[in-house]
Amino acid sequence: MKNVLLIVTGSIAAYKAADLCSMLKKAGMNINVIMTKNATNFIHPTTFEALTGNRCVIDSFDRNFEFKIGHISLAQSADICVVAPASANIIGKLACGIADDMASTTVMATKAPVLIAPAMNTNMYQNPIVQDNISRLSGFGYNFISPASGRLACGDIGEGKLAAVEDIYEEIMLHIGHDHDLAGQKVLVTAGPTCEAIDPVRYITNHSTGKMGYALARAAARRGADVTLVSGPTALKPPRGVSLISVLSAADMAKAVLEDAKAQDIYIMAAAVADFTPSQVSDHKIKKGTSMPMFEFSATTDILETLGHNRQGHEFICGFAMETEDLIDNAQAKLVKKNADMICANSIREAGSGFGTDTNRITLITHDETIKIDLMSKDEVSDAILDRIISIRKH
Numbered sequence: 001m002k003n004v005l006l007i008v009t010g011s012i013a014a015y016k017a018a019d020l021c022s023m024l025k026k027a028g029m030n031i032n033v034i035m036t037k038n039a040t041n042f043i044h045p046t047t048f049e050a051l052t053g054n055r056c057v058i059d060s061f062d063r064n065f066e067f068k069i070g071h072i073s074l075a076q077s078a079d080i081c082v083v084a085p086a087s088a089n090i091i092g093k094l095a096c097g098i099a100d101d102m103a104s105t106t107v108m109a110t111k112a113p114v115l116i117a118p119a120m121n122t123n124m125y126q127n128p129i130v131q132d133n134i135s136r137l138s139g140f141g142y143n144f145i146s147p148a149s150g151r152l153a154c155g156d157i158g159e160g161k162l163a164a165v166e167d168i169y170e171e172i173m174l175h176i177g178h179d180h181d182l183a184g185q186k187v188l189v190t191a192g193p194t195c196e197a198i199d200p201v202r203y204i205t206n207h208s209t210g211k212m213g214y215a216l217a218r219a220a221a222r223r224g225a226d227v228t229l230v231s232g233p234t235a236l237k238p239p240r241g242v243s244l245i246s247v248l249s250a251a252d253m254a255k256a257v258l259e260d261a262k263a264q265d266i267y268i269m270a271a272a273v274a275d276f277t278p279s280q281v282s283d284h285k286i287k288k289g290t291s292m293p294m295f296e297f298s299a300t301t302d303i304l305e306t307l308g309h310n311r312q313g314h315e316f317i318c319g320f321a322m323e324t325e326d327l328i329d330n331a332q333a334k335l336v337k338k339n340a341d342m343i344c345a346n347s348i349r350e351a352g353s354g355f356g357t358d359t360n361r362i363t364l365i366t367h368d369e370t371i372k373i374d375l376m377s378k379d380e381v382s383d384a385i386l387d388r389i390i391s392i393r394k395h
């Protein structure tokens with residue numbers, strides 16, 4: 001179990017730290033919270049105690065405190081130290097080496113990575129002293145998650161709002177969500193549908209939502225990979241720590257993967273790429289008439305097949321096969337035809353699989369074996385796929 005040390009300082013955003021605690025707890029983390037005295041004016045320590053199951057620490061001279069030397073013990077056991085929200089005061093103290101309470105002494109005593117999420121009035125945040133302190137701390141290896149812009153509690157509009165709790169959570173998960181067993185590896189994932197234009201108004205597409213590809217990109221980033229996500233249009237927020245290349249058509253996607261992206265160690269093609277595209281795109285909107293319009297189609301480039309037949313070295317190439325019948329036979333045929341290393345086969349007919357679901361049931365097919373994976377969330381499926389890829393690449 002990973003240990004998160006959460007330092008909450010005096011800011012109206014302190015209540016949002018409770019949400020963060022709750023998300024981290026659900027992810028199976030052990031959380032210890034230290035509050036500055038000012039933070040207790042905004043939220044009561046019992047909130048954090050109820051959420052974490054651990055005693056909330058407020059002052060280094062707390063006589064009932066059970067640890068030998070409190071700040072050292074918490075500092076040592078932390079896998080990550082998160083200061084959220086971080087006031088101008090704590091940032092200033094840390095930048096100048098002032099350790100005069102439990103929060104500042106503990107941050108200074110930890111060897112764990114430190115993530116600081118500032119939250120304050122815009123003018124304070126933009127004050128050159130605060131900015132200089134942030135640069136100084138960044139130079140020493142402290143990580144910052146920039147505040148958002150918006151309407152602040154004081155009524156001002158501008159930079160200074162605590163970053164979204166989901167973003168802070170995701171940044172924590174990038175550090176400690178998984179062992180970094182893909183560190184140093186370049187991973188490219190394709191995701192989502194493609195859109196093939198008919199005229200300036202209409203296009204042909206499919207039901208892909210991109211959930212599987214986005215989950216794979218997120219999982220690879222949490223495992224320390226350098227991830228490029230080539231995505232057709234989706235309603236999803238790109239995962240943190242991933243380079244997103246947005247594309248529209250199958251031709252755009254082929255160009256992004258085959259020409260623009262530099263050599264990758266692992267390719268995972270989860271996109272639902274159009275196999276056919278209208279041979280001609282009308283310059284004008286096709287008007288209603290007496291006869292139905294007729295379209296001629298031409299084949300698109302098969303990106304997976306092109307990669308498979310033009311290998312550059314020891315790259316691992318993984319494709320997907322979404323089938324309505326003869327799942328395993330069709331997927332095995334795709335593995336051979338496209339010269340891939342693995343195909344993740346899923347049937348659109350099975351409950352819990354297919355477009356738009358949060359779960360998937362896949363079968364991993366390689367040249368040597370066929371492994372059926374139980375129905376699980378797309379996040380868990382992603383880890384199962386990556387576990388398999390890592391294990392194959394080790395041998």
Ligand code: CTP
Nearest residue numbers: 269270271273300301302303304319320321322
């Ligand atoms: N794929 C691709 N480029 C294409 C079409 C498909 O890279 N132009 C990839 C998909 O991303 C997927 C795999 O090929 O990883 C299989 O896609 P799928 O649509 O299941 O199969 P197709 O090869 O298109 O064959 P069919 O539609 O006849 O089943």
